[in-house]
Amino acid sequence: MSKEMLNALDALEAEKGISKDIVIDALEAALISAYKRHYGQSQNVEVEFDRKKGNIHVYAVKEVTEEVMDSQLEVSLKEAMTINPAYEIGDKIRFEVTPKDFGRIAAQTAKQVILQRVREAERSIIYNEFSAYEKDIMQGIVERQDSRYIYVNLGKIEAVLSKQDQMANEFYQPHDRIKVYVSRVENTSKGPQVFVSRSHPDLLRRLFEQEVPEVYDGTVEIVSIAREAGDRSKIAVRSHDENIDPVGTCVGPKGQRVQALVNELKGENMDIVEWDEDPAIFIANALNPAEVTDVLFDTTNPKACTVVVPDYQLSLAIGKRGQNARLAAKLTGHKIDIKSESDMAEFYEELDRQEAQADVSEDTEVATLEAEQTEE
Structure with a gap:
């Protein structure tokens, strides 16, 4: 743990872009845990990494008190004053307690910390790279599948294609090249996760x-x-x-x-x-390939309309299993009710009949009221 360690940290910073200071801070924190694990949990210790020589020093930090209750955490004022007469109650004193065999523990800990930081840095690089492709398409190769996902190799990462994001008319085989839409990229505890879609x-x-x-x-x-x-x-x-x-x-x-x-x-x-900015024209276009005779909007709900088509175009306008009408409604954002010309003619005849009956009823009521007034 000397110059070799410093050279390794310099190389890490140059090749992976991982700040040496960040690694050293993490290393010092990890070494504190390692020391406590091997040499006593109750001590209050600090680890200092010499950034010029690469040496590591462990210090026990003790507080100056009048009476010592815990020798691992406290030092008496009398003993402190033998070190430096300027010490007062409440001051903190650092005593070096670096064990002789601490170099071996430090080397193992440093290796773990560096590997962890490298993994985190690589994950961050991959996340930043693929988050730039979010809402875009990429070409990938089908790798494998399980009960939940199809796994698509995008180069540096394996993306997941869920069942709802697959196309019903497609069967995916390993080594198939497919274009996928990157719907979202998440930075999870296990690393970046890329979700792709074909639907x-x-x-x-x-x-x-x-x-x-x-x-x-x-x-x-x-x-x-x-x-x-x-x-x-x-x-x-x-x-x-x-x-x-x-x-x-x-x-x-x-x-x-x-x-x-x-x-x-x-x-x-x-x-x-x-x-078209005219919703009636747009709705008529959206029902293509069917011909549209008229588009009538609901006066109480401007997002609802009745579309009139020739009788022979009714099934074409509705489409197989209602698909054409359903897609047109999604495309335009309107609720669409499709009626044939003959259905609309019957509707208007019925409307006229009801209005005529209402007029007759009203005339009868007026005549009855006039007759009653004459008798009086």
Whole structure:
């Protein structure tokens, strides 16, 4: 524990970026525990590391008292004054108690402290590196899986892909290369933990940014995404340049751009629709490929509407198991009730009939009241 120790700390600082002062502070604290464990718990000791020579000294700290009750913690005023006449009651005196074989214990402790600090530093470096990728996509290799997770190797760390973050139409095999969305990065007691997803809607957003330069530079904006991962998605886009068609740009020549994403997501269908500031137009676009005749908003709830479609378009508008209507509702943020034109015609006929009956009833009541007034 001399120059070799100092050289090791200097190398650690240079290679790993771990401050020598931090390691020495941790080492001194660990050596106090080691001393108490081997030579007596009750002593109040301090450990001092000589930062020039690398030597270690252990001191027992005792308080000056009139009468000594505990010789390990106290020293009498009379004895203290033989050391230095200036000592007074309440002063602290340090007595060196470095054991002869303490070098061996110190070496073992130093090794443990340094290894621990190296692990902590490496964890910190990995956490900082991967937290920069949070909300972004990375390419990884499937390593293995258990009952809870699929483990994806991202290089310096193994990320976890939970069941809800997997796509229902995908089967993952070891050595498969997949693109994943880094949903969150946590710094746990066991080290950094990276959670990734294949089902997150923002995976689509990042894939479009990679595939479509206009989306990456912000000329075309993805306003909202509704996704049922592995099956179907709807993406609402708008252009900040009137000369650029946002839907055509995202689809690409002969559908090449969107097809690249469909291939990456193993055949997930995608509807790219144009966003509009008029909610009625936006809702009509969101129900693509169905044709919409009219959009009627609820006067009591502006986020609810009834969409009227031709009779032959009703099943297409609703979609298989209600999927088209469900995704359109997620995409637009509106509660959507879809009715056919014939259903709406019947509804209006019934409404007219009720109003006519109400008018007849009102006329009858007025006639009866007039007759009663005449008799009187």
